[in-house]
Amino acid sequence: MVGLWRKILRTGRVAEPAPGRPGYGVPAVAAELGGSVQVRHVDAGSCNGCEVEIASAFGPVYDAERYGARLVASPRHADAxxxxxxxxxxxxxxxxxxxxxxxxxxxVVAVGDCARNCGVFAGAYGVTGAVRDVVPVELEIEGCPPRPEAIVEGLRRLTGR
Known part of the structure; x- marks a missing residue:
């Protein structure tokens, strides 16, 4: 046992170098995209109506994952x-x-009328503006709240499917 510990201490940590980023990245336009897209959801101040519809879009009935869209927990893992x-x-x-x-x-996909043009919250004292006023937006999905079919269709346009 002592010999094993000596060998471990002599060798130190042995690790492989981290793999490089895959060459098929997911771009902001469908022409470059052509595959799956990892999506991070951000609630910028909504009433949660859109969140219910997003949950339905990724649920078993509408199943947005079959079109290559997947929700991820970190923006560092996301493409959109x-x-x-x-x-x-x-x-x-x-x-x-x-x-x-x-x-x-x-x-960036702006989901719902509030994200597109502030909806019923336009002019409110705590509202900075629409999503496109803060970050560049590639796709807007209209509705208050948008139907799950519209969300899935928007994600399909984003992935080019």
């Missing part, structure tokens, strides 16, 4: 941001930081 709600004053900077954390190429 799915942003809901008008951007509130408290969420403007976190949204910018989340956008910056997504590796390029990246896309």
């Amino acid at each position: 941001l799915l942003v809901t709600g008008p951007v509130t004053r408290n969420m403007a900077e976190p949204l910018r930081r989340t956008y910056d954390a997504v590796p390029g190429p990246k896309a």
Whole structure:
């Protein structure tokens, strides 16, 4: 046993170098995309109506994953941001930081009327503006809240399927 410990201490840590990033990245436009897209959802100040529909879009009935869209827990693993709600004053900077954390190429999808043009929250004192006022938006999905079919169709356009 002592010999094993000596060998471990002599050898030290042995690890393989980290693998490089795959060459098939997911870009912001469907022409470059052509595959799956990893999506990070960001609630920028919504009423949660859009979140219910996003959950339905990724649920067993509409199953957005079969078209290559998958929800991920970290913006560092994402190719696109799915942003809901008008951007509130408290969420403007976190949204910018989340956008910056997504590796390029990246896309932003504004989901719902509030994300597109502030909807019923337009002119409210705590609202900075629409999502496109804070970060560049590639795709907008209309509705208050949008139907799960519309969300799935938007994600299909994003993946080019």
